[in-house]
Amino acid sequence: MQPFTYERATGLREAAAAVAGRPDAKFISGGTNLIDLMKLGIERPGHLVDISRLPLAGIADAADGGLTIGAQVRNSDLAADMRVRRRYPVLAQALLAGASGQLRNKATTAGNLLQRTRCPYFYNPAMACNKREPGSGCSALGGFERSLGILGTSEHCAAVHPSDMAVAMAALDARIETTGPDGGTRSLALGELHRLPGETPAIETALAPGEMITAVTLPPPPSGRQLYRKVRDRASYAFALVSVAVVVEGDAAGIRSARLAFGGIAPKPWRARAAEAALTAGPAGEAGWRAAADAELAGARQGAQIDFKHELLRRTLRHALTETTRPG
Amino acid sequence: MEKHIVQGRDTASAGVIGRPLDRSDGPQKVRGLATYGHEHVPERRPAHGYILGAGIARGVLTAIDTAAAEAAPGVIHVMTHRNAPAQPAFGGPTVPEVPQVFTRPRPVLAGDTVHYHDQPVALVVAESFEEARAAAGLIRCTYRREPGSFSLHGGLANAYRPERANAGMATDSVIGDLDAAMASAAVTLDSTYETAFGSHNPLEPHAAVAEWQGDRLTLYTATQTLANVRAGLAATLRIPADNIRVISPFIGGGFGAKLIVHAETVLAALAARAIGRPVKVALTRQQMFANAGHRPAMVQRMRIAAGRDGRLTGFGHDVIASTARIEEFAEQAAATGRALYAAPNRRTTHRLVRLDTHRGEWMRAPGEAPGLIAIECAMDELAEKLGLDPVELRVLNEPARDPERSVPFSTRNLVACLREGAKRFGWDDLPRRPGSRREGRKLIGYGMAAAIRANYLGATSVRVSLDARGMVSVQTDMTDIGTGTYTILGQVAAERLGVPVSAIRVELGDSDLPRSAGSGGSWGATSTATALHNACAALRNKLLTAARDHERSPLRGLDLGAARLERAALIVNRRSEPLSRLVAAIAPGGLSAEGSAQRGETYTAFSQHAYGAHFAEVSVDLDTGEPRLRRMLGVFAAGKLLNSKTARSQMIGGMIWGVGAALTEETVLDPRHGHFVNHDLGDYHVPCHVDVPNVEAVFLDEHDDKANPFGAKGIGELGNCGASAAVANAVYNATGIRVRSLPITLDKLLPGLPVA
Numbered sequence A: 001m002q003p004f005t006y007e008r009a010t011g012l013r014e015a016a017a018a019v020a021g022r023p024d025a026k027f028i029s030g031g032t033n034l035i036d037l038m039k040l041g042i043e044r045p046g047h048l049v050d051i052s053r054l055p056l057a058g059i060a061d062a063a064d065g066g067l068t069i070g071a072q073v074r075n076s077d078l079a080a081d082m083r084v085r086r087r088y089p090v091l092a093q094a095l096l097a098g099a100s101g102q103l104r105n106k107a108t109t110a111g112n113l114l115q116r117t118r119c120p121y122f123y124n125p126a127m128a129c130n131k132r133e134p135g136s137g138c139s140a141l142g143g144f145e146r147s148l149g150i151l152g153t154s155e156h157c158a159a160v161h162p163s164d165m166a167v168a169m170a171a172l173d174a175r176i177e178t179t180g181p182d183g184g185t186r187s188l189a190l191g192e193l194h195r196l197p198g199e200t201p202a203i204e205t206a207l208a209p210g211e212m213i214t215a216v217t218l219p220p221p222p223s224g225r226q227l228y229r230k231v232r233d234r235a236s237y238a239f240a241l242v243s244v245a246v247v248v249e250g251d252a253a254g255i256r257s258a259r260l261a262f263g264g265i266a267p268k269p270w271r272a273r274a275a276e277a278a279l280t281a282g283p284a285g286e287a288g289w290r291a292a293a294d295a296e297l298a299g300a301r302q303g304a305q306i307d308f309k310h311e312l313l314r315r316t317l318r319h320a321l322t323e324t325t326r327p328g
Numbered sequence B: 001m002e003k004h005i006v007q008g009r010d011t012a013s014a015g016v017i018g019r020p021l022d023r024s025d026g027p028q029k030v031r032g033l034a035t036y037g038h039e040h041v042p043e044r045r046p047a048h049g050y051i052l053g054a055g056i057a058r059g060v061l062t063a064i065d066t067a068a069a070e071a072a073p074g075v076i077h078v079m080t081h082r083n084a085p086a087q088p089a090f091g092g093p094t095v096p097e098v099p100q101v102f103t104r105p106r107p108v109l110a111g112d113t114v115h116y117h118d119q120p121v122a123l124v125v126a127e128s129f130e131e132a133r134a135a136a137g138l139i140r141c142t143y144r145r146e147p148g149s150f151s152l153h154g155g156l157a158n159a160y161r162p163e164r165a166n167a168g169m170a171t172d173s174v175i176g177d178l179d180a181a182m183a184s185a186a187v188t189l190d191s192t193y194e195t196a197f198g199s200h201n202p203l204e205p206h207a208a209v210a211e212w213q214g215d216r217l218t219l220y221t222a223t224q225t226l227a228n229v230r231a232g233l234a235a236t237l238r239i240p241a242d243n244i245r246v247i248s249p250f251i252g253g254g255f256g257a258k259l260i261v262h263a264e265t266v267l268a269a270l271a272a273r274a275i276g277r278p279v280k281v282a283l284t285r286q287q288m289f290a291n292a293g294h295r296p297a298m299v300q301r302m303r304i305a306a307g308r309d310g311r312l313t314g315f316g317h318d319v320i321a322s323t324a325r326i327e328e329f330a331e332q333a334a335a336t337g338r339a340l341y342a343a344p345n346r347r348t349t350h351r352l353v354r355l356d357t358h359r360g361e362w363m364r365a366p367g368e369a370p371g372l373i374a375i376e377c378a379m380d381e382l383a384e385k386l387g388l389d390p391v392e393l394r395v396l397n398e399p400a401r402d403p404e405r406s407v408p409f410s411t412r413n414l415v416a417c418l419r420e421g422a423k424r425f426g427w428d429d430l431p432r433r434p435g436s437r438r439e440g441r442k443l444i445g446y447g448m449a450a451a452i453r454a455n456y457l458g459a460t461s462v463r464v465s466l467d468a469r470g471m472v473s474v475q476t477d478m479t480d481i482g483t484g485t486y487t488i489l490g491q492v493a494a495e496r497l498g499v500p501v502s503a504i505r506v507e508l509g510d511s512d513l514p515r516s517a518g519s520g521g522s523w524g525a526t527s528t529a530t531a532l533h534n535a536c537a538a539l540r541n542k543l544l545t546a547a548r549d550h551e552r553s554p555l556r557g558l559d560l561g562a563a564r565l566e567r568a569a570l571i572v573n574r575r576s577e578p579l580s581r582l583v584a585a586i587a588p589g590g591l592s593a594e595g596s597a598q599r600g601e602t603y604t605a606f607s608q609h610a611y612g613a614h615f616a617e618v619s620v621d622l623d624t625g626e627p628r629l630r631r632m633l634g635v636f637a638a639g640k641l642l643n644s645k646t647a648r649s650q651m652i653g654g655m656i657w658g659v660g661a662a663l664t665e666e667t668v669l670d671p672r673h674g675h676f677v678n679h680d681l682g683d684y685h686v687p688c689h690v691d692v693p694n695v696e697a698v699f700l701d702e703h704d705d706k707a708n709p710f711g712a713k714g715i716g717e718l719g720n721c722g723a724s725a726a727v728a729n730a731v732y733n734a735t736g737i738r739v740r741s742l743p744i745t746l747d748k749l750l751p752g753l754p755v756a
C-alpha cells in the first residue's frame, strides 16, 4: 500500500517544522477532505502530522471587538457559537449550508479553508489534470463544465474553490494567522491566501511549506445586514452552483456600503470589489444591482454549459440585496 | 458454515397476511448481525482483489506493465488478459433466446480490446485491500485509442431497429393508421422528450467472496437472483452449475443492478482458483457506474391525436435509446403505452443508437419509468391544448379492454386511483393556469400523472417443513433485497399453517435451496408467496394423511375432511391436537413439502397490470430557478397487499426515485473520453431528505383473482412509474415553462423565468 508515517503534533512550531522538514508531509485536521483524496490516490503524503489535538479549538473575543477563531474549531461548533450567530450571521448561515451534519462535526476551520476543488476530473485519476499532475493538461475544459468557474480561471484550470464558509469570511474581511517552522508568525488577508491558477494551478495557496494556519480573525462586525444564499442542485448536501455572501447597509433609496463575496464560480472565495464599487456609486434599485453584478462579470468566462451562472449570479445577488435592504 | 435464518417475532397467525408487521430481519440488520456479501468469512483466510479499470473507452491495450505491482508489498497475484484463464468468447451483442442474457458467459480480462471506459484490465490480489489498491496504481497501461461514439444525439440519424425489446417485447406495434389520424384530428400534439442516463446506486456495492474446495466453488455475493449468477458463472468458468453454491442472504439494495453476474464475481472466482485461496473482490462506488449497469438515455417522440371532446384517435410513441456496441439492451419504454389509453390508431417503436459504453441494465421499472415521463408529460400538454382537466383527459380515454392485445384486463382501477388521488390531494380546487400561484419569492405548481406497471410471475419453488417442536421452516433461494421478503413469507406461512409468525424461520439466498425466480421485475413477492402457498397446501395434505393413517397418530382413522390448522394445532370436530405433539408422534423427523408457482392460463388470457396516480406540488424559486418538491401523493391499486407497511415503503421509495429522475439524477457521459463523469454519490444527486418532504402513498382495496391465490400484484417498481412526470408537470404548472429534457435542473428554467 502507499505507506505513510504518522505523528501527533506536540506544539505549533514542532508541527510546522515537522511538515517543513519533508516535502511529502502534510497536516491533517478533521481529515474529511484529505483522507478521501488519499483513498483515491490523488493525495499521496508520505507523512501525516496530526494537528487535531493542538490547543487551537477556541473562539475568543478579540480586543478590537472582533473574534479570533482557532484553526481547530469544528464547523459545527463555529456555526453554533452565539457570538457568531448574533454578530456574524452570514458566517453561521454559510457553515450550515455546507456538507452534512456529520461532516461539519469533523471539519475544522483551517481544513475547510484549505479543502481542494471538487472538479470531477481532478477526482478521476484516469483523466488529465493540471492541478493533479502539472503539465498533463486539463480534461475538464471542453468536457462537462457545469461545476467549473467563470471568474479568475485560466486556460490551464477553471476549477472552483468549493467552500461556503470561506465565502462568508471573505465578505467579513477575515484575516489568517499562521505559524512557520521557525516559530515566526504572520497574518494575511483571506484574499491573499488562495492563488489564482494562472499557469500553475497546482500551487493553490500563498502558504510556505510547513506554514500552519493557527487562527482566523474577524474584525468587529460591520454595520449593516448580512445574508448568505447558496444555490444548488439539491436542497442539501451539494456544492454551490453559485453562492452569495452580503453585508449591506442601505434601503430602497440606495446602498451606502456593501461587502460582497461570491462562491461556486471562482478558484478562490471571490470578493466582488468591482460590484461593491458599482453598487455604492450606481443608481438605487434593481437596475443598479444588475449593473453591479455586470461590473463584476465583465470578462467572465463564457460557454454553453456555464453561461447560466452569469444570470444565476445576477439573480441571486438581487435576491440577497432585496432581503437585506427590505424595510424593517 | 454460518446459517442465515430470519425468525419472525409476531404472535399473530390467522389474518396476518397484509398486516403491517415490522420487518423480521430488522433486529439483525440494526445490530450488525446480518452478513452482507463482502462480509462473509470463508473457511480459509481470504486475499483481497482490486480491479484496475481501463483509462480509455475504445481501443487496444497494447502494453501493460505489471512489474512494479507484482513487486509491491503484500501482492500475491496480478491477473491481466495475458495470464487470465481461458474463458469462452462473449459472443455477439444479442443472444438467440431472451433468457440467455441472464445465463450467457461474461468473460473478464479476456483480451486486449477495450470496449468501454473502466472495463477491467487487471486484477491485483494482495493480503489486504489497501495493498491491492495501491499496487493497482503502479500498473502502467499503454493504449492505442480508437474513436468511439459517446453521444446519443450524435447517433440519432443512424439509429437501428433491434430484433426485440427487453423481456422479449415486440420492437414495434402498429394498429390502424397513426399518420392519417394525426392529419385529420382536431387537436394534435407532437413533442419530443429526453431522459438522461441514470445509475441504480444501491447502497451496497457489488461484491463477491469466492472459495474453492476442489472443483466446487462457494460464492458469497450480493445478488437479486442466485440462479442467474450461478448460470452466468458456470458458463464463464465452464463448470457445471451444480458445482457452484451461491450464498446471498442479505442484500443492500439491487434495483436491477444485481440481476446478472458482473466482473467482480467472475474475477473473484478466477483469482481464487489461481492462487488456491479464497478471494474477495468488490466494485468501488466509482466502478459501479461503468461496470454494473445504467439506465439508457432516451429521446422519445410522442404524437397524440384527439377530437375536441378529448377522445384520443391516435397514440404514437417512438423511442430512440442508447445501447452498447458490445451488448444490446433495448429498454422497452415504448411498450409502456400499449396498455394505457384507448385510441384506434397506434404506433409504438424502439430504435437504438450504439455507444461505446458498457451495457445498460434493468433499472427499477425498465420501460415504464422513462416511458411514462414522455407519455404523461404529453398527456399534460394535450390536456392544456384541449382545455381539459388532466385527470378528466385520462378518465375519458380509459379503455374497456387492453387496447393492443384485445384481451380483458384482470383488474384495472386506474380511474379509481385518479379519483381518489384528486380528492385526497384537493386537486379540483387548485389553479390550472400555469405560473399563477406565488408564495413570497416562490412559484407554486401542481401536477399529476398516471402509473401503470406490468405484473409478472416467475417460476419459483419453495420448501416448507414442520418439525416435532412445531417450528416451521420456509426455504428457497429467493432473495430479500431490502424489500421485506423474509417478513411476508413468514406471514404467508403463519396464516396458511395456522401457527404464529414467531414459529416461522425463513431461510433465503442459498442456491442449495429450491430455486426461485429471484427479486426482479416486481415479481419476487407474489411468485414466492404463491409457491409457498402451494407448499403449505401440500404440507397440510401430508400432515392430514399421516394423522389419519399413522399407527401412532392420536387422530388415527378420523375423517379429517373438515380439519383446520389453527393456533398451532390441528383441529377436528372438538379435538385440538397441538402440531408439535402430533408431528412428534407421526413424523419425529418432521414433515416437509415443496410447492411451486408458474405462469398459468390467466397470465396471457388477461392484461395484468398494477396502476396508480401521482399528484405533486412543487416550488420554483423565482430568483434562482431551484425546483423543489413540497408534497406528493401516490394512490395505487395493486391487488391484495402481503404487508401494508413494507408495501408502503416500496411505494414511497419508488416515488422518491421518480423525484430524483425528474429533478436531480443524471449520469453524465463525457462526449470525448466516454467515461461517466459524476461517478460518485457526491456528484450523482440522489434526493436527500429535504428534497422529499411529505411523500405519502395510499393503496386502494383490490383483489386480482387472475394474478395468484392472494389476489396480489407486484409493487416494487410501481412507485417510480409516472412519478417523474407528475413532478415535471407540476414544474410546468408553477412556471409556465415546459422543460422536455429531464432532469429539470435550474439552468433549464432560468431563461424562462420572469425578470422580476
Ligand SMILES: Cc1cc2nc3c(=O)[nH]c(=O)nc-3n(C[C@H](O)[C@H](O)[C@H](O)COP(=O)(O)OP(=O)(O)OC[C@H]3O[C@@H](n4cnc5c(N)ncnc54)[C@H](O)[C@@H]3O)c2cc1C
Pocket (backbone or CB within 6 Å): A026, A027, A028, A029, A030, A031, A032, A033, A034, A035, A036, A051, A071, A097, A098, A099, A100, A103, A106, A107, A108, A109, A110, A111, A112, A113, A114, A115, A116, A162, A163, A164, A165, A211, A212, A213, A214, A237, A238, A239, A240, B682
Ligand atoms: C460529501 C462532502 C460534501 C461536502 N460538502 C461541502 C459543502 O457543501 N460546502 C463546503 O464548504 N464544504 C463541503 N465539504 C467539504 C468539507 O467542508 C471539508 O472536507 C472540510 O471542511 C475539511 O476540513 P478538515 O478539517 O476535515 O480538513 P482535512 O481534510 O484534515 O484537511 C484539508 C487540507 O487542509 C490542510 N490543513 C488542515 N488544517 C491545516 C492547518 N491548520 N494549517 C495548514 N493546513 C491545514 C490539510 O493538510 C489538507 O490539505 C464536503 C465534504 C464532503 C466529503
Ligand code: SF4
Pocket (backbone or CB within 6 Å): A117, A119, A120, A121, A122, A128, A129, A130, A131, A132, A137, A138, A139, A140, A141, A148, A156, A157, A158, A159, A201
Ligand atoms: S479544471 Fe483544473 S482541476 Fe479540473 S481538470 Fe482542469 S486542471 Fe484539473
